[in-house]
Amino acid sequence: MVGRMAPALPVLPYRKPTRGRDYWILDDVLPDPDSVRARCLAKDDWVEGYPHKPESWPGLRTMPGLEPDELACVERQVRKATGARRLWVESTPNGGTLNHNCIQVVGEGESELRPHTDSRALCRYAAVLYLNPHVPKDCGTSFYRQSLPGGRLGGNMVTAPHNNLVDALGTRFVPPDSFTEDVRVPHRYNRLLLYTANMMHSATGYWGGTLEEKRMTAVFFWMA
Numbered sequence: 001m002v003g004r005m006a007p008a009l010p011v012l013p014y015r016k017p018t019r020g021r022d023y024w025i026l027d028d029v030l031p032d033p034d035s036v037r038a039r040c041l042a043k044d045d046w047v048e049g050y051p052h053k054p055e056s057w058p059g060l061r062t063m064p065g066l067e068p069d070e071l072a073c074v075e076r077q078v079r080k081a082t083g084a085r086r087l088w089v090e091s092t093p094n095g096g097t098l099n100h101n102c103i104q105v106v107g108e109g110e111s112e113l114r115p116h117t118d119s120r121a122l123c124r125y126a127a128v129l130y131l132n133p134h135v136p137k138d139c140g141t142s143f144y145r146q147s148l149p150g151g152r153l154g155g156n157m158v159t160a161p162h163n164n165l166v167d168a169l170g171t172r173f174v175p176p177d178s179f180t181e182d183v184r185v186p187h188r189y190n191r192l193l194l195y196t197a198n199m200m201h202s203a204t205g206y207w208g209g210t211l212e213e214k215r216m217t218a219v220f221f222w223m224a
Contacts, residue, residue, distance in 0.1 A: 009146070009148075009170075009174060009178065010168065010169060011148065011155060012155030012158065012168060012200075013155045013157045014155035014156055015155075017143040017182060017199060022196050023143070023183075023195035024193075024194040024195070025191060025194075026077050026081060026192040026194060027188065028190050028191075029073075029074055029129065030070060030073065030074070030129075033190040036065075036070060036218075037132070037216070040065070040103050041211060041212060043103075046062050046105070047061045047062065050110065050111070058106045058110045058206075059105050059106030059107065059110050060104070060105040061103065061104050061105075062102070063101055064102075065102055071101060074129070075087050077192070078194055078222065081194060082125060084124075085224075086224065087222040087223070088224075089222065089223070090122045092122070097221075098118065098119065098123060100220055100222075101218065103216065103217070104216070104219060105211060105214045105216045106203070106206045106215050107206055107209055107210075107214040107215070108206050110206060110214075111203070111206055113203070113204075115144040115165075115200050116201070117164050117197065117198050117201070118164070118197035118198070118221060119163050119164050119197070120158060120160070120164070120198050122223070123221035123222055123223055124196065124222065125196060125197055125220075125222045125224060126195060126196075126197040126201075126219070126222075127192050127220040128141055128218070129190075129191070129218040129220070130187050130188060130189055130190065130193075130216075131189070131190075131217060131218060132213075132215060132216045133189035134213070135189075135207045135216075136187065136205075137186035137187050138204055138205050139187045139203070139204060139205045139206060139207045140184065140185045140186045140188070140203075141187075141193050141201060141202070141203055141204060142182070142183065142185070143183040143185075143195070143199060143200060143201050144179040144200045145179065145180060145182045145200065146178060146180075147177060147180040153180065156182060156200045157198055157200070158200075165200065179200065181204075187204075187215075197221065
């Protein structure tokens with residue numbers, strides 16, 4: 001009864017995630033991923049999230065992740081894939097930015113699936129680079145769409161005038177069965193998954209109990 005009394009969520013527009021249009025898979029993106037991973041494992045400046053600290057975000061973070069020449073290598077391939085003439089990191093009027101070029105390490109049980117979109121005001125493209133060769137393929141990234149009452153399916157895109165999923169739905173708190181997986185991209189070491197940032201997505205799963213075992217990724221947010 002409580003579920004029926006909850007206000008219906010707005011239905012988002014839907015666009016089938018299509019490779020080469022809405023997302024791009026760039027394999028073997030770095031010439032030497034092993035050195036990047038070794039450098040990350042040697043870091044001692046990790047910032048702790050949940051469950052280590054009472055934060056809303058999970059695991060460990062540190063930035064910057066890639067060195068300038070490594071980042072330039074990635075950005076050349078992103079521009080080629082998307083046709084974007086220029087990429088840049090956008091900031092808010094008060095100087096705030098997304099955690100671009102950030103290493104994230106999240107282990108099993110440290111987070112649940114969190115379908116979301118990234119801010120349209122701050123990025124057009126987002127990407128995740130997988131930096132652990134021993135993580136199962138089902139710990140990649142999935143695209144989601146709405147799951148509506150009665151078994152109906154809704155959309156997956158945030159469009160103007162809204163900037164993110166919370167804006168579009170009008171709430172941060174939605175029933176846990178509000179989304180369903182649409183397309184899954186497997187985890188693969190040194191793979192960059194690039195996608196339009198206003199399309200609903202989430203890590204498919206997490207893995208590991210130690211720094212060396214856990215799902216390690218670098219994340220990027222570009223305006224174009």
